[in-house]
Amino acid sequence: MNVVFMGTPKFAVPTLEALAQAGHEISGVITQPDAMRDRGKKLQPTPVKEKAVELGIPVYQPAKIKNNEEFLATLKELAPDVIVVAAYGKILPAEVLIIPPLGCVNVHASLLPKYRGAGPIQRAILEGEEKTGITIMYMAEGLDTGDMLSKAETSIEKKTAEELTEELALMGGKLLVETLPLLESGEIQGEVQDDSLATYAPMISKKDGQIDFEKSAVEIERQVRAMIPWPGAYTYYKGELFKIWEASTMDETGNNAPGTVTAASGDGIVISTKEGSLVAKTVQIPGKKRVSAADYLKGNSIELLRVLG
């Protein structure tokens, strides 16, 4: 099939690869414009652009999609049978959605209708879901509201958002190439989403990483996993940023105020919470690398009974 692919971050790359590997003719790749991504450096291409260039596919990076006649014309010229979208980063207007005969198909990282939106993976972890997955769906004008075509599941367990993203990305590419032929032959039809079950997963922001020790240790541990690789779960120790990259929980709540450091050893830095205690296993302070609690304590002292936050 003649496919136009739209995607931006790392998550979208395996889908692009899967499409190419499945032998589809990818006439164009649309991705976000290059932007300043790293410190000090200059413009950086998106992961999808890098892969597209590697595959020798023409790349388009329109600054905007809406009311962009030139882009619309280009898209029509590419004459895709279907447009595949994976974490592109912008809402597609109706005039784009109607271009491909087979429609626009989205690879979404949740089991819709739950977790519509830009942060489905992290939100599923935060909420303590046992499983999540991939939904391949038609795109509609609403946010992730289109009819569903296929799904695949995986368990969350103690995975981090980074691990889940990688896993789901691969899963998404696989499921997509399995779904496309069925779509082309008309063997499957979209299943309408039950809006009453829908939840919204807003994009993760820096602030989502701030730890609130008034929550339970279990919730905070989920937050730690959900904030990997970005922005990282953090609190403050003596006014300085203190990130926790890996943690476990203990049942003991104790009598200390939430956020109090109650113990520090090679096994971890124990912090009391509203319910249970959090044991920080891997931490990081500004300008330094992530280190195990044991390594951290070799050269840094931690004041017991100090309250973090």
Add this chain to the structure above:
RNA sequence: CGCGGGGUAGAGCAGCUGGUAGCUCGUCGGGCUCAUAACCCGGAGGUCAGGGGUUCAAAUCCCUUCCCCGCAA
């Protein structure tokens, strides 16, 4: 050239108002102990990221290269 922190023994850090380097952990040897990831004694281990400069003398001051990281995006 977005702002900033940092590269010192295997690991994590101190020293940085210049005079050949120190702490904690680990490691090796010994001692104590019923016993120990405990304690005591002793030892090994460092071109102080690379290059250049200032100086009688630089980890410490100046210039530069490489690498790591926090913030901001």
